[in-house]
Amino acid sequence: MAWGRRPIEALPTSSTASLSAALAASDSADEAAFAALYAEHFPFVWRCLRGLGVAAAALEDAAQDVFVVVHQRLASFQGDSTLRTWIFGIVRRVAHRYRRSAQRKGSTAPLEHEPVSPEPGPLEKVQDVQAAGFVERFANGLDDRKREVFVLGILEGLSVPEVAETLHVPLNTAYTRLRRARLEFRRALEQRAERS
Numbered sequence: 001m002a003w004g005r006r007p008i009e010a011l012p013t014s015s016t017a018s019l020s021a022a023l024a025a026s027d028s029a030d031e032a033a034f035a036a037l038y039a040e041h042f043p044f045v046w047r048c049l050r051g052l053g054v055a056a057a058a059l060e061d062a063a064q065d066v067f068v069v070v071h072q073r074l075a076s077f078q079g080d081s082t083l084r085t086w087i088f089g090i091v092r093r094v095a096h097r098y099r100r101s102a103q104r105k106g107s108t109a110p111l112e113h114e115p116v117s118p119e120p121g122p123l124e125k126v127q128d129v130q131a132a133g134f135v136e137r138f139a140n141g142l143d144d145r146k147r148e149v150f151v152l153g154i155l156e157g158l159s160v161p162e163v164a165e166t167l168h169v170p171l172n173t174a175y176t177r178l179r180r181a182r183l184e185f186r187r188a189l190e191q192r193a194e195r196s
Contacts, residue, residue, distance in 0.1 A: 034074070037083075038067055044084065044156070045091055051151035052095035053140050055102055062098050066090050085166040092148065138188050142181060149177040150185070 045066050046059060054062045069090050077086055135155070139147050152163045153174075164174035 034071060037070070037074075041084065041087055042067075045087065047156065048088060048091045048151055049095050049098075050136070051139055051155050052092065052099075052147060054095050054098045058098050058102070062094050066094050069094070081165060085162075088152070088166050096144075134188075134192060138185060142184070146177055146181045146184070149174060150181040153178045154181070154185070 042063065045063050049059055049062045049066070050056070066087070070087060073090075077083065139150055139155075142150060148167055149163055152158045152166060153160060158166065160174050160178060161171060163178065164171045167174065169177075
């Protein structure tokens with residue numbers, strides 16, 4: 001699988017805990033273990049980068065940068081947190097760097113369109129694109145703290161204790177940020193419905 005390409009939809013799903021334990025137990029992960037880590041965590045990395053505001057045209061490069069860092073630092077992973085939490089820390093830093101770089105360079109349009117899936121009908125496809133665009137614009141309008149909680153808690157479906165652990169914040173802080181993000185999202189949905 002090429003590093004810069006988005007993988008096919010049918011990815012293997014192995015236990016994160018068992019993969020984390022296997023990787024932590026070895027001093028350096030072999031190529032097969034890293035390929036399994038990549039296959040398991042790439043969709044999560046891709047969605048988080050997108051949710052954290054990385055432009056569609058830069059997603060492949062950003063995802064590759066994340067896994068380059070993961071590969072370089074995998075031996076230093078101590079298991080103090082889950083592997084997914086550790087990877088999200090890298091994703092967050094890479095996303096921040098890409099957003100900051102995009103702000104400095106100014107707005108750029110992607111050179112190619114995202115491929116259209118042949119499975120859903122035209123109406124469903126339009127609705128999906130509009131909904132995804134709405135969620136993306138909403139997430140981009142949040143401050144970084146609420147956006148991180150929104151992406152992990154709402155879009156990725158992590159529990160609030162997992163969100164708190166991932167972001168290294170107190171549990172009540174994670175609950176508060178998630179509640180505020182949900183409230184803002186509900187208001188944005190209501191405003192969108194009024195305009196329609």
